[in-house]
Amino acid sequence: MAGNGSLIHVAQGTDGTIRVAAGSPVLTHGDVDAVGPDFARSVLDVAGAVLVWPVLGEPGPPVAEVHDVQRAQQWLWAVYGEPTAAAVHACAAGQGEVSPVPAQLGALADAAARLGFAHWAARWWPTSYTDGIAVLEPDVLGLEAAALTHWCQQLFDDFGDQPDDCVPELIEEHRAGLGPLIQWWLSAPQPADTGRHLENVLRLIDDAADTAGLDGPSLRELRSALERGLVRTPVDAGALFARRDGYALAAGDAPVSGGRVVARGSGTNDWRRYPPGFVDAAEDAVSWTARALGARRRIEVEVVAHVAAPVAGAPLVAEVRVNGGPPSHVPLARRDDVWTGRADLDLSVYLDLPTTTPPPVEVGVLLPGFDPGAGPPGRADRDAVRALARRRLAAAARPVTSDDAYHTVSAPLLAETIAATATSEDY
Template sequence: MAQNGSLIHVAQGADGTIRVAAGSPVFTHDDVDAPGPDFARSVLDVAGAVLVWPILGEPRPPVAEVHDVGRALEWLWAVYGEPTAAAVHACAAGGGEVSPVPVDLGALAGAAARLGLAHWAARWWPASYTDGIAVLEPDVLGLESAALTHRCQQLFDDFGDQPDDCVPELIEEHRAGLGPLIQWWRSAPQPAGTARHLENVLRLIDDAADGAGLDGPALRELRSALERGLVRTPVDAGTLFARRDGYALAAGDAPVPGGRVVARGSGTNDWRRYPPGFVDAAEDSVSWTARALGARRQIEVEVVAHVAAPVAGALLVAEVQVNGGPPSRVPLARRDDVWTGRADLGLSPHLDLPATTPPHVDVGVLLPGFDPGAGPGGRADRDAARALARRRLAAAAQPLTSDDAYHSVSAPFLAETLAATATREDY
């Protein structure tokens, strides 16, 4: 993250929104839109503002879009430091742009950045069997996100317009992971740093659950375990979170071989167009084959499934565009480790192509109702996200020597530590 001593720029846009950014002269949000694809940044909705961190570049303080200065001043000083908070107050009072101020990051800066990154990982982590990027255990990541949110409560208030202030919801959603997480904390052998990290997360969850009035067997077990203290028991952490959702055979017709292959290729795997946990994030996960069946032309689409992809109830489709014509959709069904589907190709009659001419085919994959449509970000951006995931997993395999390391955005999440060190059948 940018070092204390570099500059923070503060300026007000035409609509009154104040933008706070480090490193270069600031542009108000109505001058330029946020560059790059959604998966290139992490975002938090906080009291009176939105915080945005770049993910694929060098760590730096977030960009803040402040729409309610009074509410934001309750936490600005704890993230950016007192000089920036004073500059935002002055900007709101006088309008326009104020003189840059030095970065003097507050005590909450690291935890806020980690919380933003945890949200990014839950949505965009590029898990891929073919690329060798391990999936992050969702309950472990979700519970640490709850702990981080509780630690960052100063960022939020009671106005109810901050969806990222969701500690009780996260604990309830990932309650099934509490028992294994407690067992992991008590397991032996394990690095001392991992044990301290686990205890810190568990104590934050216990405190958050108590404050929210949550109860239940798992939370009572957590309270009891923390009161008893650490009692080591031999446990393989990998077995605690072993996946039970292996590939299953879905209903539907099996692909019918036959016909003459007239073209085949790879499609586009745009992560933005479907929810997490549906498709393997590898660049070549989408493939297609066009066949000639007499006078007909048929396309078969195969998409490598994420290891946790649903086997029923999902309406994933392939979007197929032939020879620049209008896109059509091919329903996909989960079958073993792939999504598959086939349909007749709608060749545009005005093109008057001879039967021997291979069609030009563009194929993507999406979930109707979720898909935002085509957007920025290509292979280079996705490759950068994969490289980030690999670096973090490699770092997670190494023991940390300082408790302070867990307060920085570069430190691993428990889910990354588990993925990097446990023996997993899936990866």
């Protein structure tokens, strides 16, 4: 398994939390930023702990922040190996930092990393029409996350404080994807390993639904299909999952040109400031134009929309700062494939500037109430995430030659396999 041969360091912090990490022990206890910004790490809430993996770089053992050792003992040995479980127990018993122990990663470690990545992809996958990164079909992604969660039940317990232990909710939310998944599997697609991957996911969903007492036409269809087996009917997977929502006009006035252009430029597209599915992930998705209309100054903002962006009811705004002044919020409305908005600027920000000098303008996009606040620039990290998505889509277009490969984090998810066949017209 990936990461075997690593040394695991176990130490207790001043708050009593025990940190489990591979590699150098010099990282500050509790410093999850050492694993990267939030959009560059995957996270799982598990029994008695939080597990964190870097999405960028080589796969390896997760960093664990253990806050309840007794609950965590049910999975520590299966993820890191018996020596690590014993070291955590010794640390909790008051021995402080214990000697590094060898990692002995099992199948649960790989499955947990894969589940963490599925949750990451649902939140951070950099879908972009302009960058050519296809959208991941949300129902397919959600159903595979449900299957992986069921497979990883050893990570969870019945305390109810683990939001990632949500198999029934995931199945219910993404039932619409079951029919197309069943049709895809029944078609016996080539290469055959994709069919095995599909069957594994569907059987896990069936077992999870049965365990949770779920029922309904799509789940009964699933049980029937699994009982009768393949019928080998040719089908185009891309057509099964083709998006049909398209774009629609949103309420709000269309931008009105006119006036003298004072300045124009690109804004900052900080993925952390809005929920998934709102804005195209391209770095230049946010653009603005400042105009002079007599004594007035107006800012016009355009933001490329995500293909799944809501048409109405989403109070997305542009945050505008002029000449380092206080932020102004410009409401945005979705019109076709862009969010647009405009507002007059406060004339006072120009008083100390020569009239021929355009003021510095900073523009970002956010959702009030969701926005954690502007973070560090992050451009290099966002570029690295885009590169990762492109590599994974390229790999998903190639057949996987081993059943075991589907249990590793580097192997494609079903949603990635579908996205790899997409064209620009599909998203």
